[in-house]
Amino acid sequence: SGRTIRFNEVEPMVRACAAGLSARGLGQGDVIGLLSPNSIDYPIALFGAASIGAAVTTLNPLYTPDEISKQLEDAKATQLYTTGPLLEKAYAAAAKGARLSRVYTFDAMPEVAPDGPPLESFASLLADGGSAPTVAITPADDVVFIPYSSGTSGLPKGVELTHRNLVANVLQTNFYAKLTPDDTLIGVLPFYHIYGFTVILNVALCAGSTVVTMPGFEPSLFLQILKEHSVTVAHVAPPLVGFLARHPAVDSILPLPHLKELFSGAAPLGKELEDIARKRLGCVVRQGYGMTEAAPATHILPMSVAVAGSAQGSVGELVPGMECKIADPATGVARAVGERGEICLKGPNIMKGYLNRPDANAESFDADGFYKTGDIGYVDEDGLYYVVDRVKELIKVKGFQVPPAELEAALMGFDAIADAAVIGLPCEKHGELPKAYVVKQVGYEDLTANDVSGYLIGKVAEYKQISEEFVEFVEAVPKSAAGKILRKELRALEVARAAGTAAG
Structure with a gap:
């Protein structure tokens, strides 16, 4: 769209959003849905709700009306942010049972309002001019974000992440990312997913870095942004590493003198592909590891190790403030250094629990309070971790x-x-x-x-x-x-x- 929001505009916009939501009946303990591709309005909408003590549940724009309705009902969402192209889905979800009292669109209002909950533009929500109430938030207990995850198995479950979970993981992540106001990131991974939300959006906001948002991956636009916006750090998943390493179209934008780092997450990245990407792009390639239930980052490869290329395939060290146990999947007994077992985690970024799922919580935490990830891995003598695969795969x-x-x-x-x-x-x-x-x-x-x-x-x-x-x-x-x-x-x-x- 070409729109820009500067850092000195963020807080006033968030306060305006909070005031508008409060005036329309959203308050502490309530839940609002966010159904949208990446947008420059995303952080304003999310933090506006968070600042009045409400929680946000983010939804995949590719979901069907049935899937949208199920998540909104399960999370008990009463209002919804969305976009013009997704209004039809949103209102179909409302018709299927999602109990929405109001819907906001980030785009211009349609000529004919759809049947169902009242529709209002996000711009008008920000234009009220009122004041948001002051609320008392207990960071360790109050839930602020409810993404959905299948966990180690089963159907998607709401992951209750508290204010403390999110803030802790932003600090844990930037301990290794070391972003500054001179950095520019590309927001191609979806913000509705915890990887894009925390590791790209929130860490960049905390560090004062620039984020160039994309509504989705489109090869030519992705490459154009890398070049024209002098992106310094590109957060990707292995398929995007493969694209950058091998696709002929990438030659048209090389060299990329400002690109310092490809940071890969979401799935293991093999040494061969890492080597090809490193040589072609001339930048550092490093990995991290995490999951929605950990907000998400739990392990990150230090830059010094990545530059040396001495631990390719490693997801890195355990981030500060966390404990990790490599356990026998059958007995829960801790394994020795170098031995494979299930990765089990504890720390300030681990979720409060699964929403409305005491059964899943009982299965997912061991007697010592460690979250059982379902992933098989090991740690070497240098404290570097390697993820091998899923227990059940x-x-x-x-x-x-x-x-x-x-x-x-x-x-x-x-x-x-x-x-x-x-x-x-x-x-x-x-x-x-x-x-x-x-x-x-x-x-x-x-x-x-x-x-x-x-x-x-x-x-x-x-x-x-x-x-x-x-x-x-x-x-x-x-x-x-x-x-x-x-x-x-x-x-x-x-x-x-x-x-x-x-x-x-």
């Missing part, structure tokens, strides 16, 4: 555990592959066998399944090999908004295929 071949992420990282080292995902399929003889879903890189349309299978020979152990009949070429790998591979969708596809074959 490990493939069991001949009794051996095969991490899908390891095979995916190996495949991404092949220039002919743009993206890849791996799951395990049942096998009477071996228990399970790995299957790869592969996206061909532009210019490699003649790539064959035999090429893919052959590439892994000598790179992984024999029992981890993927035979050519277990290679399937696809247009895209299913992923979450943050870039995590949705292996459950691939497993569901294979179950449906097996059921169809059996029925046939």
Whole structure:
């Protein structure tokens, strides 16, 4: 849009938003939904609600009206921020049961107001000129943000994050990010997801850095922003690292002399892909690790280690103020340095709990109060952590555990592959066998399944090999908004295929 908000405008706008919301009946303990792609109004809307003691639940703009309605009902949201293109979905969600008393649009008002809750422009909300009430907030107890996560398993659950959780993680993250007012970030990862919300938006606001927002990933615009806005730090997920490392279009904007760092999160990043990106872009590539339940960052690779390139594949050190236990998934007993186990975490950034889900809370925390992440990893003698895979996604071949992420990282080292995902399929003889879903890189349309299978020979152990009949070429790998591979969708596809074959 070309709009700009300067730092001296932020607080007055937040106060105006708070006053407008208060005048329209939103108060302490209430919940307001935020259904929008990335927007320059996002932080104003969110902090306006937070400053009067309300909580915000963010929603994926790709959700259906049914999904929107379910989340709004579960979170008990009474009002909603949205955009013009999403008004139809928002009002369909209201018709399906979401109990909304008012809706605000970041865009101009439509010529004809939709049937349902009163609609008002966000601009008019800010124009009231009133004063917001002063509220007493207990940072460790009062919930301010309710994103939804599947956790280690199951359907999406509301994650109750308190003021303390968010502030703690901003400080923990910037201890390693060390952003300054001279930095410019690109806001391409969605703000409705905790990665974009905390690690990009909130940390940048705290540090006084510039954020250039994008409503979504569009390759040419993404590259244009990197170049024209002299982006210094680009927060990405592995698929975007792959794009920057290999796509021919990137050549048109090289060099990028201001780009200091690619910071990758959401899923493991393999050494081969990291090497290619580092060499092509001429910047540091480093990783972090976290989850919605931790607000999200729990581990970040120190810049000095990333520059030295001495710990590629590591997600880094445990951030300040946290405790981490590598535990036997079956017994909960702590494992020794170098031994693999489930990553369990405790600290000021760990969620208050899952909303309305005492059963999930009981399953997710151990007797000592550690949150069980469901991820398998280990720590080395230098205190650097490595994430191997999900507990429930490990493939069991001949009794051996095969991490899908390891095979995916190996495949991404092949220039002919743009993206890849791996799951395990049942096998009477071996228990399970790995299957790869592969996206061909532009210019490699003649790539064959035999090429893919052959590439892994000598790179992984024999029992981890993927035979050519277990290679399937696809247009895209299913992923979450943050870039995590949705292996459950691939497993569901294979179950449906097996059921169809059996029925046939």
